[in-house]
Amino acid sequence: MSQQDWLPPAVRASGVERRLKAGQALFRMGQSPVGLYELVSGSVRLVRVDSSGREAVLFTAGAGDTIAEASLFSSSYHCDAIATTNSVVRLYSKPAIIAAFERDPKASQAFMAVLARRIMNLRTRLEQRNIHSARDRVRHFLTVNAGADGRTVVLPGTVKDLAADLGLSHEALYRTLSEMAAEGEIERLKGRIRLTS
Amino acid sequence: MSQQDWLPPAVRASGVERRLKAGQALFRMGQSPVGLYELVSGSVRLVRVDSSGREAVLFTAGAGDTIAEASLFSSSYHCDAIATTNSVVRLYSKPAIIAAFERDPKASQAFMAVLARRIMNLRTRLEQRNIHSARDRVRHFLTVNAGADGRTVVLPGTVKDLAADLGLSHEALYRTLSEMAAEGEIERLKGRIRLTS
DNA sequence: TGAGGCCTATGATCCAGATCATAGGCAAAA
DNA sequence: TTTTGCCTATGATCTGGATCATAGGCCTCA
Structure with a gap:
């Protein structure tokens, strides 16, 4: 169930792999986004640490998930990405992806659908957090x-x-x-x- | 700070207004999406009701916000939209918007940015819910x-x-x-x- | 093979927020 | 004008989850 089928072959081919050890950070809050990551294997958590030191897990990515889609349109990451197990990610550069969107409306729409699904997932998580018991x-x-x-x-x-x-x-x-x-x-x-x- | 400047003029012109009284539902979970709503004035809540009857507020839209963007790519609404005050919304039909995306990559990207911002807002809300005190x-x-x-x-x-x-x-x-x-x-x-x- | 570290598991205690109850104030409706 | 309904506000009580503490099991690494 890989969700990044929307990536045009040209962009996919340009991906660069990177390995992460358990506990290692893929990026940190405040850094400026280099592109879109796809998690090839392993597990990566998006985490924000609040003032009291408590960790809020915003998202747990599994193999096939994309990470930092939202940061494509932002000047900095708004949370930390930490590998919970040894992981492999593939990086697609921001310009390559934007160019693909310019060229291929289908890719754009598929990506919108990915974002939309993420929104729905987040809302489901929010609903879950509303349950007290x-x-x-x-x-x-x-x-x-x-x-x-x-x-x-x-x-x-x-x-x-x-x-x-x-x-x-x-x-x-x-x-x-x-x-x-x-x-x-x-x-x-x-x-x-x-x-x- | 209206966030729907990305809508091409042609689509904007096609918008249809609808009035809602306080407490009235704009749509209900499970219904099939007709298009994208823009909140002209008033206040609309996206709400999900869980099994125990508790209401989870997923989003509170103010004037200028768009509602149900995610549902453009879904076959049914996944939550209720309820006006909390008398409100006016403008409806842009799904086909008109999709057509605009096909035609205008800039509109697509602007919409992606809207979705991305929504994702970040949701993550901030999720972070907030993680704070116990x-x-x-x-x-x-x-x-x-x-x-x-x-x-x-x-x-x-x-x-x-x-x-x-x-x-x-x-x-x-x-x-x-x-x-x-x-x-x-x-x-x-x-x-x-x-x-x- | 031994040690350290972490996950799993469960007991004891505490406390903050939920819930129930009550009441004043304000605004819209009748 | 009176009534009704809801928001605002605060008191009393209760409970469920957080926190602290302890311990066994398993895996990894030395």
Whole structure:
């Protein structure tokens, strides 16, 4: 389900790969954007650190996702991008992409659709953060992210990572998952969670 | 600071106005999108209602804002749009806009910039929701939304509306504002809040 | 193979915000 | 003018998640 099929072949060919080790930053807030990144493999988090030192996870990119689309139109990055695992990214230069948009309306529209989808995802996350109960928030996450069978969710990373994603303390999440499993609402498998319907 | 200057004149001229009374819905989740709305005057909220009946405010549009940009690329609205005050919107049809994109790369790019800005705003909101302390959340809101002087924020609606925007109960917000005013951190004026620096 | 580090897990405590309740003020409607 | 409804405001109570603490398990690296 790679989402960057909209890239014209010429641009795709111009991509430059870069490797990141776990914990390494792809870019930092305030730096000026060089282009669009595509995550080839691994996992990268967009993170903003607030005044109290707390980390807000804005987005967790998986293989195939693009990173920093919004920064194409901005003079600086507005958050940090940190690899959570060893990762490989491909960089497409800003001018090359803009030129492609000038030339190819289809590419433009496909990119707009990518942006639109991102907006919808963000709104879903915002909705999720409005849910106060930890259990309901987990339920929301599970239903929104269920796979093809409608009841299995593959965890992209550790449970602790998920906790940060959900905006819960990891303790609260561990407890909630334990309780839900004990009550038979979910089934915990290796790296997956299944809703027992 | 109307943000829809990117619309080519031909499309702009084709806009159809519609009036909404306070509380009236512009569209509902699940309906199929007819086009892009521009808010001429008033105030419209994008809202999603979760299973427990709680309302999540995803976006509060003011005069000049566009609504449902993301739905241009989707087969159905993913949230409700409710006018909070008497409002006037202008509707631009989907085909007209798509045609403009085909024809005019500049319009496409300008629209992408609008989408990109929306993404950044949403991320800022997400960051805000990650702040647990009510007071810090208010502080964050005030600094992010400060006007030209860097310390005055014009409240778009009632304090209660703001509470919903911030994801706080209105009681908590009333209390927090009272305390901050009592301690001299802010100054409360009619429809405005000023940070006393 | 030993040590360190991190994830997982769970217990105990605390506190801030949600919720419930009450009341004054203001504005629109009747 | 009176009524109604909602915003504003604040008090009292409660609860659920944050935080602190502890410990086992697993993987990696030396």
